[in-house]
Amino acid sequence: MKNFFEKIAKIDRRIVYLLIFLGVTIPLITKKGFKFEPLQEVKKAYDFIESLPEGSVILISIDYDAASMPELQPLLEVVLRHLFSNNLKVLMMGHWPLGLPLGQIALEKIAKEMNKKYGYDYVFLGYRPGVAAVILNMGKEIRTVFNTDYKGTPIDSLEMMRGIHNYSDIALLIGFEAGATGDFWVQFGQARFGLKIILTSTAVITPDLYPYYQAGQIVGLIGGLRGAADYEILVKRKGFAYSGMTAQTIIHIIIIILILLGNIGYFALRRLK
Amino acid sequence: MIDLIFTFIAAGLTLAIFSFLYKDNPFYKIAEHIYVGSAAAFWFLYLWFFDIDPKIIAPFRSLYKEHGFLKMFSHLSPEHWILLIPITLSVFMLLRFIPPTAWISRWSIAFLVGMAAGLGITGALQGYIIPQTEATLLPIYTGNLFTSFNNLIIVIATISTLIYFFFSREQRGIIGIFAKVGITFIMIAFGASFGYTVMARVSLLIGRIHFLLFEWLSFLFS
Numbered sequence: 089m090k091n092f093f094e095k096i097a098k099i100d101r102r103i104v105y106l107l108i109f110l111g112v113t114i115p116l117i118t119k120k121g122f123k124f125e126p127l128q129e130v131k132k133a134y135d136f137i138e139s140l141p142e143g144s145v146i147l148i149s150i151d152y153d154a155a156s157m158p159e160l161q162p163l164l165e166v167v168l169r170h171l172f173s174n175n176l177k178v179l180m181m182g183h184w185p186l187g188l189p190l191g192q193i194a195l196e197k198i199a200k201e202m203n204k205k206y207g208y209d210y211v212f213l214g215y216r217p218g219v220a221a222v223i224l225n226m227g228k229e230i231r232t233v234f235n236t237d238y239k240g241t242p243i244d245s246l247e248m249m250r251g252i253h254n255y256s257d258i259a260l261l262i263g264f265e266a267g268a269t270g271d272f273w274v275q276f277g278q279a280r281f282g283l284k285i286i287l288t289s290t291a292v293i294t295p296d297l298y299p300y301y302q303a304g305q306i307v308g309l310i311g312g313l314r315g316a317a318d319y320e321i322l323v324k325r326k327g328f329a330y331s332g333m334t335a336q337t338i339i340h341i342i343i344i345i346l347i348l349l350g351n352i353g354y355f356a357l358r359r360l361k
Numbered sequence: 362m363i364d365l366i367f368t369f370i371a372a373g374l375t376l377a378i379f380s381f382l383y384k385d386n387p388f389y390k391i392a393e394h395i396y397v398g399s400a401a402a403f404w405f406l407y408l409w410f411f412d413i414d415p416k417i418i419a420p421f422r423s424l425y426k427e428h429g430f431l432k433m434f435s436h437l438s439p440e441h442w443i444l445l446i447p448i449t450l451s452v453f454m455l456l457r458f459i460p461p462t463a464w465i466s467r468w469s470i471a472f473l474v475g476m477a478a479g480l481g482i483t484g485a486l487q488g489y490i491i492p493q494t495e496a497t498l499l500p501i502y503t504g505n506l507f508t509s510f511n512n513l514i515i516v517i518a519t520i521s522t523l524i525y526f527f528f529s530r531e532q533r534g535i536i537g538i539f540a541k542v543g544i545t546f547i548m549i550a551f552g553a554s555f556g557y558t559v560m561a562r563v564s565l566l567i568g569r570i571h572f573l574l575f576e577w578l579s580f581l582f583s
């Protein structure tokens with residue numbers, strides 16, 4: 089008996105890796121999905137976007153990089169598709185230089201797919217350093233921070249940008265967050281200028297963003313792969329996030345079982361001693 | 362063809378990083394060094410093309426082209442003079458690398474600390490402390506049982522957590538009871554945070570395995 093408890097208290101890490109690998113691979117190959125209802129905070133984000141009139145300008149901030157790509161990139165594509173299909177205009181920028189090419193790739197891919205034209209339906213501003221200073225100055229005049237787009241084209245020569253000067257010309261900010269930049273958007277963009285914000289985030293930082301949602305400082309929150317899957321359900325286009333949620337659920341069950349086994353082994357051994 | 366090459370490079374680097382699960386090895390080290398090197402180069406290029414060149418060099422370049430090096434100084438506009446302030450502070454910061462003049466960099470650091478403190482304090486007060494305090498002042502009875510219960514939890518959790526961090530009196534009696542309730546809520550918050558972290562890491566693994574299965578292997582067998 090002691091031998092059994094010793095084994096479950098110290099399961100070989102290679103067995104754990106194998107279980108996790110199988111737990112991810114099998115659901116992805118079989119493509120079996122669970123049924124679940126979208127979370128309220130995701131539904132509110134979706135409803136807010138649906139309520140915007142055609143031609144409204146949406147500012148997207150790319151505040152993540154390749155390390156968070158599996159969580160945020162599929163969602164970025166789904167959100168862009170939703171915005172373009174509602175004939176909303178997209179203005180993209182970012183505070184994370186390493187993530188900007190990811191934003192650019194998604195924007196150009198979806199714009200091409202939806203027959204949208206650069207300078208008329210969307211503009212890619214690029215990056216400027218100094219997160220708080222950038223957010224504050226954009227609240228007064230975007231041109232003080234971005235006088236050109238990412239290619240160096242003066243933004244006044246772009247049709248879409250002619251009437252856009254500050255946050256009063258922007259209907260919504262959607263921040264794709266993998267760090268603390270979302271806090272800056274809320275603390276400076278929302279608190280000082282009344283900017284409407286939806287935050288989409290990696291699961292790691294989602295618990296830190298819930299207080300903003302609870303306090304009504306942001307209109308919606310799309311957190312982690314679960315949030316992305318919810319959004320895919322709402323836009324009726326199930327993709328990577330939805331299929332990934334099955335693997336996610338199975339892995340969570342495996343982890344819970346492993347935690348229970350480890351604890352049973354630990355306490356049983358302590359009692360036997 | 363290009364897609365094929367990049368897919369194979371990405372798959373190779375992914376497998377090299379995963380090989381660390383077995384033990385540290387040269388493939389992992391190569392992948393790690395490629396990441397660090399390319400990220401550093403990328404940062405440098407971005408800072409140069411999106412910040413230093415357009416914001417600092419370009420305004421003077423046009424003057425230099427028009428008037429030449431010596432005459433350009435007599436044509437500086439107020440915007441150019443203002444630009445000289447951050448340029449000077451930047452140069453001061455670089456003086457850290459020369460030991461006899463390293464102390465001058467403290468002026469730049471003092472400027473940064475002062476600016477960050479000013480921004481941080483006003484941002485935290487206006488955008489966090491005041492709205493979050495407002496959001497905690499909730500009615501206990503709302504007419505809806507579920508909402509009332511949620512509000513009650515928020516109020517009790519906030520008060521008991523604040524009491525846990527109240528160290529001016531010994532945590533005994535009623536203060537001790539509230540402190541214990543507070544630490545329970547803190548532990549629940551840590552648990553929720555850890556759960557989300559597990560979810561995030563698993564999501565990354567799902568993303569990589571999805572790439573290996575449906576992009577790399579499908580390329581390989583198509």
